[in-house]
Amino acid sequence: MSELARLTISELQSGFRSGSFTPADAVRAIEDRIRTTDEEIGAYLARDFESALAAAEIADVSLPLGGVPIGIKDVINVLGEQCTCGSKILAGYKAPYDATVISKLRAAGAIPFGKLNMDEFAMGSSTENSAYQITHNPWDTTRIPGGSSGGSAAAVAAREAFATLGSDTGGSIRQPAALCGVVGLKPSYGRVSRYGLVAFASSLDQIGPFARSTRDCAAILNAIAGKDPRDSTSLDLPQEDFSAGLGRDLKGVRLGIPKEYFVDGMDGRVREKVEAAIRQCESLGAELVEVSLPHTEYAIGVYYIIATAEASANLARFDGVRYGHRAKNPADLLDHYRRTREEGFGSEVKRRIILGTYVLSSGYYDAYYLRAQKVRTLIRRDFTAAFEKVDALVCPTSPDLAFKIGERVNDPLRMYLADIFTIAANLAGICGISVPCGLVEEEGKPLPVGLQFLGKPLDETRLLGIADAYEQSASREILAEIPAGLATATSSAR
Amino acid sequence: MSTPNLDVRDVARLARIELTDEEASTFQAQLGSVLEYVEQLKRLDVSQVEPTAHANPVFNVFREDVVKPGLERAAMLANAPHTANNLVVVTKVIEQP
Numbered sequence: 001m002s003e004l005a006r007l008t009i010s011e012l013q014s015g016f017r018s019g020s021f022t023p024a025d026a027v028r029a030i031e032d033r034i035r036t037t038d039e040e041i042g043a044y045l046a047r048d049f050e051s052a053l054a055a056a057e058i059a060d061v062s063l064p065l066g067g068v069p070i071g072i073k074d075v076i077n078v079l080g081e082q083c084t085c086g087s088k089i090l091a092g093y094k095a096p097y098d099a100t101v102i103s104k105l106r107a108a109g110a111i112p113f114g115k116l117n118m119d120e121f122a123m124g125s126s127t128e129n130s131a132y133q134i135t136h137n138p139w140d141t142t143r144i145p146g147g148s149s150g151g152s153a154a155a156v157a158a159r160e161a162f163a164t165l166g167s168d169t170g171g172s173i174r175q176p177a178a179l180c181g182v183v184g185l186k187p188s189y190g191r192v193s194r195y196g197l198v199a200f201a202s203s204l205d206q207i208g209p210f211a212r213s214t215r216d217c218a219a220i221l222n223a224i225a226g227k228d229p230r231d232s233t234s235l236d237l238p239q240e241d242f243s244a245g246l247g248r249d250l251k252g253v254r255l256g257i258p259k260e261y262f263v264d265g266m267d268g269r270v271r272e273k274v275e276a277a278i279r280q281c282e283s284l285g286a287e288l289v290e291v292s293l294p295h296t297e298y299a300i301g302v303y304y305i306i307a308t309a310e311a312s313a314n315l316a317r318f319d320g321v322r323y324g325h326r327a328k329n330p331a332d333l334l335d336h337y338r339r340t341r342e343e344g345f346g347s348e349v350k351r352r353i354i355l356g357t358y359v360l361s362s363g364y365y366d367a368y369y370l371r372a373q374k375v376r377t378l379i380r381r382d383f384t385a386a387f388e389k390v391d392a393l394v395c396p397t398s399p400d401l402a403f404k405i406g407e408r409v410n411d412p413l414r415m416y417l418a419d420i421f422t423i424a425a426n427l428a429g430i431c432g433i434s435v436p437c438g439l440v441e442e443e444g445k446p447l448p449v450g451l452q453f454l455g456k457p458l459d460e461t462r463l464l465g466i467a468d469a470y471e472q473s474a475s476r477e478i479l480a481e482i483p484a485g486l487a488t489a490t491s492s493a494r
Numbered sequence: 495m496s497t498p499n500l501d502v503r504d505v506a507r508l509a510r511i512e513l514t515d516e517e518a519s520t521f522q523a524q525l526g527s528v529l530e531y532v533e534q535l536k537r538l539d540v541s542q543v544e545p546t547a548h549a550n551p552v553f554n555v556f557r558e559d560v561v562k563p564g565l566e567r568a569a570m571l572a573n574a575p576h577t578a579n580n581l582v583v584v585t586k587v588i589e590q591p
Contacts (some may be wrong), residue, residue, distance in 0.1 A: 190552070372532075378538070
């Protein structure tokens, strides 16, 4: 593997600017890596090396992300490229425009490159719900990379990308980042425009970066954040430098430990690593405070009502009329709709549309949807109260290590419960980040554990500063380690 | 606590999704257990709680009502499954008299 493929964005940029290598070299390093390892990993659904090289040749390396290739989850529109959302219903669709995050990346000099695998319409926690391919965890290819942004996380871990974009509706950035041993940031609701992101649950969706350092995540957030007239939920806030809090220690930082996040059912080894990481934060100067988020146990129930309700409405647009798959020779309009959607959607999407339609249907709306929205208020209040006492919360990202491919596909409820530590952040609209905090040996292979920091709404600068302080003291070795799960990962590459 | 009476076939019809017999029976069982799980929300007294629809209370975002260029017709039609004469062809919605 080329040494270049192992660099972080900031290392890449110093090299570009000093003239040690060029953006085209960086694209070739990624190309080389993808050609040798992606058959095993399955992170990319599409990649166009030629266009990326052409863009690299004319890249302006003086721009904030000048010449840096960034992989894109296949749920974000990139002009002229496919956008399948991991679904057969969008096979053959070509994006007629750039999403706002893509225009912003281009304006910052970055090169959007490739489309990454995902659970169909971002519905899942393992990327096994993709209609196209399975993505394998680079640390152990018999295991899932997490989801729904599994391709985005696995590509960064496998050195097939320097950084990528994903989307997070209930943990779809943070959970795969944890399971693949990379850094993943979910910005606060309203921070990043969703124009051009295919909608799953509009009151929860947020776009964010994956990278091999917190610093890189801050650089990408600097590029993609901001008010967009095309997304009325994006907030009009003063320009901010999200890297302003980097490079400090944790002196004077009050970190809350939510006691409800340390309960039975968590893998004991995950718990051990997370507790050690919290002690590490204390040694860096943080003051630890136990806090309570008493409505935590209701978060998954609330989420699966609200997210499916919103999805059932959002996915009504897939009707086989203006774009996407259309069933052949329909008998009438009803038959056209029903067969188009039967043929185009996979099982998990159908299940969630049916659940969402049910909780919104006449006679059940109050009992399910309205009640869930009220409990959502209680969950938000839990966080508001906790943040009166502390600057940020620290907890596990996922209760488990990466599980085996196929292990949970027939048990949706069990799959849903894997999101227990990430979902509440979306319901409350706060920001969160996952950084690696340890490796646990399982069947002879090290598997990463993620540490999650949760910040106040719109407090990304501080959140990134806290994560960076921890990362600098504890995660760098894990982030620098090439996952050993690949047959192509030789000892000389380590 | 009442057992949720979800009829998967009936709801799938409302959602405009055809289901195979196998899907219908699998989903019936799987969604039954999900609904049983969410019954826990009924333990809470929410009679005095306002619902949250969005994380940020942003309302009525307006823009100037002026015409702006949109996507070109050709770009719009390029993804349509069936077109003719620069139009999208749809399945017939009107019965023969």
